[in-house]
Amino acid sequence: MLILFGMPIVQLLLFGFVITNDLKDVKMAVVDHSKDSYTNEIINKITSSGYFKLTDNLESIDQVEGVFRKGDVKLALVFEPDFATKLTKESKAKVQILTDASDPNMANLSVNYLQGILQNYNLEINRGKVLPFQVKPQTRMYFNTSLESVFMFVPGIMATILMLVSAMMTSISIAREKELGTMEILLVSPLKPLQIILGKVTPYLLLSFINALVIVGMGYFVFGVPVLGSFALLMAESILFILLALSLGIFISTISSSQQVAMMLSMFALMLPTILLSGFIFPIRNMPLLLQLITNVIPPRWFIVVIKNIMLKGVGFEYIWKETLVLIAMTTVFIGLSVRKFKIRLE
């Protein structure tokens, strides 16, 4: 019991705070061949931004690779000799950014941020010289004005937890009855396969629904993720998704012989694809085409679109009817398959 309710809450809390893509305190090394007031100023600007943290002062470029190899430092700045003189006399001085691109995302982001900081610095030292004439983009962020990573992750975590917990619970409960032998009792009773399955599903449906409520509630009160659209619609879609996960669980249990197999199938086969292929962390349209096609059969993929639309964009049913249909179709397929696969006779 504690496991069923406690775990999703702990997970949501942990991930909500911990999972973020924002750059923070990236450890940086500096190779300063010049050591003058300008380079000092630039370094100060960079470290005071909060994104980067200076940890190593190196003597030469050759040391950079060694430092990267140790694993902590992700980035090195190299100032050319006579930086200040070049900047004032020749009006152009060079700084080189070296990144540890074994983490490409981090490397890319760091370079982008650093270039932004240097850009600002350029504007600052040239104040009064350049005309204010410029085309300036004014950006407005929709749906997530303060660019919080949580907005992206709460729907994903919700889909993941509902999917895994529901599928796992049902798949194991039936496999368990098989293993313990109590299945025979159910089979000799006058219950029809559909009735047995419905009976198995209903309690878990209730449990998962409470879980969904808790997650949305915590998202709202702890992380400030709004529910802009209709709450009733969100709950209706959640119930649909839970049903889908439960019927998938039943399907798994009908094809597996023991709890162990049921568990490995529902966790192993579901866990990583749910996390990776649902658009939870990695945007789907960046994937190769073949993989994009595969994501179409991953149920959480559709649900995540639905939650994001309802919670963050606040749109109505007319924007999500397609996803809803897909979810309904998947549910029917799984229920149909498991009713057909459900064996009344013992082997």
Added chain:
Amino acid sequence: MRTIRYILQKEFLQIFRNKGMLPIIFVMPIIQLCILVFAATYDMKNTNLYVVDKDLSSHSRELISKFNGSPFFTVKDLGFSVDAGEKELFKDNVDAILVFEKGFGNDVDLQRPAGVQVLVNAIDASAAGLYNAYIQAVVQDYNLHLQPKLINAKTKRPIQIVDNSYSHLFNPEMDYIPYMLPGILVLLVTVIGLFLSAMNVVREKEIGTIEQINVTPIKKYQFLIGKLIPFLIIGFFELGVGLLLAIFVFKIPFLGSLGLIYLVAFVYLLVVLGIGLLISTQTDTQQQAMFIAWFFMVVFIMMSGLFTPVESMPEWGQKLNFLNPVSYFIKMIRMIMLKGSGFTDVMKELGLLGMYGIAMLSIAVNRYRKVS
């Protein structure tokens, strides 16, 4: 020694005769590795733009064509009202809207500050940040193209510029597969190791065979060693297959030493199996064991630094990671494979992991009771 050998024999027979589990243990990880590696990419391919051009001047067109020419952007649709654009944004058909108000071209001609409105779908905050950065870059580029004329004409003073260039070491093409594959491989090895070991003893409890073992003269440590070694071998096997795939199919450069990876893997598996056995001895049913194992697994994975950088976590999250074996192994395998780090580079992490393993295993042995 002989006792252990018999237990080993029993365990291996049990594993290989369980026809339901065999494909799950040996085939599924490989398939998952091959598929998932391609999924894990932050590489931005195409940002779809909706352009609202109320100005229709040569300048706005020039800037639009600059966006079209950049590899990051595709102008998906042109229109005249912001509302129509917003609708596309709500439908997820476009990622950002550019709005040129009437008078944009005039402003540029008269050398007044001109504005472009950019409306970004920011649900994915990190992607939105990147769109924004790229849009700024394109506009900046356009500015530079306008400015030279200007500086020559108005002010004769040169402007000072700190010029920057960058190069990416170890992975100049910014390829995601070399970065992700080792991490996903670690996950698969961990999932198999943790779940199999967590289910193992408790399964014997549930079926009742544990009583039969309890009445034999097998010692506690012999029993647990006998349970551990098969999983260790399975883990090594999967790691090996994964590394072979990495080298020969995905052509990932393998800079470090294979021996070192296996040494790390050995220590790591001790930790994971220790945790698994501990869970197994502490629970009464497979269902419980599995849920607990699952809970730790998901937490370990999410906090491991596989998907999101460890450095971005809040302080307490990083402290918590001290107890996360997955993060140690992922960090080390990436260092060794991609950067060719040697033993001295990973010594600290390896030592910590070793102590962790010893602690876990001794607790597991200690908590296992032969009496029911």
